Amino acid sequence: MQSETFTKSFLRAIGIASAAILIFVIYLIRYPILQVLYLLVTNPLAIATTDLFKVIIFPGLLYMSLIPLIAEWVERKLVARVQVRIGPYYVGGWEGFLQPIADLFKLLFKEVIIPKNSDRLVFLFSPILAFTVAAIPTVLVPYSKTFVIWNYAYGVLLFFALLAFFPLVVLLAAWSSNNKYSLIGGLRALYQQASYEIPIFLSVLPSVMLAGSLNFIGIVEAQARIWFIAFAPISAIVFFVAMLAEMERVPFDMPEADSELVSGWTTEYSGIAWGLYQFGIYVKLLAFAGVFATLFLGGFLGPSFLPHFIWAFIKVLIVVLILLSTRAFWPRIRIDQLVRGGWKFLIPLAILNIILLFIFQPYLSAILR
Amino acid sequence: MDYLIPVAIAVFSAVAAILALEARRMVYGAISLALFFAGLSLFFFYLDLPYLAVFQLIVYVGAIAVLIMFTVMIVGEKETKEGRLSLLLLGVLGFITIVGSFVFAIEYFSSLPVAQTAPSFNFIDLSKAVVSQYGLLLIVLACLLTASAYGAITLARREEVQK
Amino acid sequence: MNELAIFIIFSTLFLAIGVYGLLSKRNAIRILFAIEIIINAANLNIGAFARYMPYSLGSAQAIAIFVIGVAAAEAAIGLAIIIEAFRLRSKVELDEMKEMKG
Structure with a gap:
């Protein structure tokens, strides 16, 4: 009461x-x-x-909230088809494509249950904070030379600095729930996100070095001749894996492993508070997919029969699809495997690519310009 | 009115710092400390020092605030008698003295050759300074960080009790 | 009154808050908070001088970055010591840790 x-x-x-x-x-x-x-x-x-x-509308609010809804439907359908199920079927007529909107309304009308002895202020504020923190980096991702909300000169730096807020919010949510499963999940998330930030920084470096710029649009324009994934394939793989770990997607979803911890750090959340967390995770996925496309896949560049923003959109959608499909194809790994893989494999691989770039730098500059 | 933005950031940071020290629950103190660090990085953005601001965000908000919050959650909420008012008075008096002396010293600061056309930030100056001018210091800092990581792991590791 | 003086006053304010915390608190974690506030005040001062003094932009920023690095090392060690002390005697009040008094 x-x-x-x-x-x-x-x-x-x-x-x-x-x-x-x-x-x-x-x-x-x-x-x-x-x-x-x-x-x-x-x-x-x-x-x-x-x-x-x-x-x-376009790279901003409407796009950012429509893509997660579509992505959720695509994910459920994809996972269902891989597991020889049907998936969402009834809502909306064709293949249940309105299922996410039905889910949204269901979540909106459900009660937000606050556990006893929890810290209620932090408990209710942290979903809002989580969504905000996930949404803010999205403004830096370019979809064409004009379709970028904030063309900041040091955008790459700022993007990865803003991601540093996320472990803090997760830890607050986990602590304020006053539940041991929440706390274990939150500590796992903290462990994972803090240790996978280092491979992410190191795997971004080759693109920045090749372009000689910390601006996203500058990096895209440096890829006019050839995409950076050709020079930094190892870094692209490292970035992809570390990105999955940062977002707690399936091979790395120990923080919300539903067979061990009930639902990780979101255990005690219900209704729209839980919905905000899921929404934030999908928005983060969109932002990360945009950054991957920008750093390694040439961003908004492409043959000129389509405008720039459509190329960017197609590339982001492909990256999002690959990210979503990992949920169907890979089993969950253990937490010790995760930490060992991060420190012993991903960081040396990222450094190896940087060293290779230093060795072959004289030849590369001839190819790039 | 010219100083509206820095004064607003300063008021935000000062309130966050005082709350960090005076909040009754330790976790709220840790949250306010994280806000204080974020306020400092806003200062650096205002001063057009983006690298410093981003470094502040990554190191302080991303690492130190999380570590502090983790420690607070382990240690728990056992607050004892704290926050003596006389010391608050002392702090205020000390602040007034220091600021007073600075206000007298402003004559001096006003005559300093302050750059009117501020040079814009570029990475080349910074990297030259870090790598060549202070290269030895960088190596010392790297050794210090390695040693501190090793020491922290050694201190915090729970030793297996053998019977 | 130029903008440099404003920033010096701000950093003095943060320094005063930090010194107050250092003097009045007994809990080791609060004292760590106060130390971090003092280090940040010093760093703000360095940043302001980097911006407003001619020919100091690069080296002053380098010094500020080194200060942040040292502060990170200090926080890691301090927190490890606090956790260890908590494990040994389940309290972190500094004035009750007097076993090593000479």
Whole structure:
């Protein structure tokens, strides 16, 4: 009873705060809104170049929330087909393609249960924080020269620095649940994410070295002749594996191993709080797929019969599909195998690729330019 | 009004720092300490020192704050009598003295050759300084970090009790 | 009054907060918090001088990065010592650890 009133007052406070923030933001962006309204009358096609369109529709909010819904359906369908099941079938008519939206509404109407003796403030804030932390790096990923929300000169650095917030949020969520399975899962997640950040940094270095730039668009433009995966195949593999581990996807999903820990650090979460975590993980997957495509697969570049942003979209979708398919094809590994693999194999492999690049650097610069 | 952004960041960081020391529950203190570190990195972004800001985020928020929070969760919440008001008064008085002396010293600082057209950040200066000018210091720091990692593992490892 | 002076005042403020914590707290973890705050205050000072003094951008940033590295080593060792002390006597108050008093 008491926790219910707490939830209500908390949600009311969050609602009032977000309404106030929304009004303030609308006040701040009144001139872009007026610009968009003016363009709507005079030249509707030019809307796509305004900042407001970028933030709200294409690389921003709408795209970022639609892709996770589609990805969830694709994942369930794919895993079901591999396991000779049918998967979602009824909702929406054709192959159950509206199943994620049905799930979303189900989660919205379910009660958020707060466990007894938990730290309620941290417990309710950490899903919001998790989604925010997962969504913020997405603004740095370019989909074409214009379709990038924030073209920061040191975007690569900032992207991987913002990821450093995630273990903190996971640890807070795990601790505030006051549940031993949550805490074990949270500590595993912390262990995993902290130790796989090093191979990620090391495997990003070859692309940065070859392009001589820390800007995502600069890196893409340096791949005009040939993609960097040709020069840094080992780094690409290391980055892919470490990316799976950072996102707790299936070969590395010890933090939420449902046969050992009930559901890892999300055990005590229910309703839309759990939904926000899942949503955040899929948004993070989208951001990571975009970075992989940008660093190794030439980003938005491609033959000129399609515009740039469609090439970027296709590449991101392919990377997302490969990432999703690992869930169907690989068994879970043990935590000691995970840590040994990270420190003894991935880090030396990433360093090996850097050394190889140093050795062959004189020949490479002739090929690149 | 010119100093609105740095003053806002400073107020945020100062409140976070005081909360880190005075919060009744230790975990809230650790959270506020992480916020303080993030506020410092905002300062570095404002000063157009992006590498320093990112380094601050990765090392402090990504590693040290997590380590501290982990330790707080192991050690638990046993707070004893703390936070004496007289010392708070002493701190405030000391702050006023120090700031007062600085305000008198501002005459000096105003006459310093402050760069009016601030040079923009580039990585070449930084890497030259780190690798060539302070190369020996870099090696010493690497040895120090290795030794500290080894020492921390040795200290924190639970020894097998043989009977 | 230029912007450098503003940043010096801010870093003094953080230094004062850190010294206050160092003086008034007994819990070892809180004292570690205070030490981190003091180190960050020093680092802010270095960063401000790097920006506003001519010809010091590269070397001042290098020094700040070294300071962050040393602080990381210090935090790792300090936390390991705290965990070890907690294991031995299940409390982390510094004024109750006086077995090694000379």
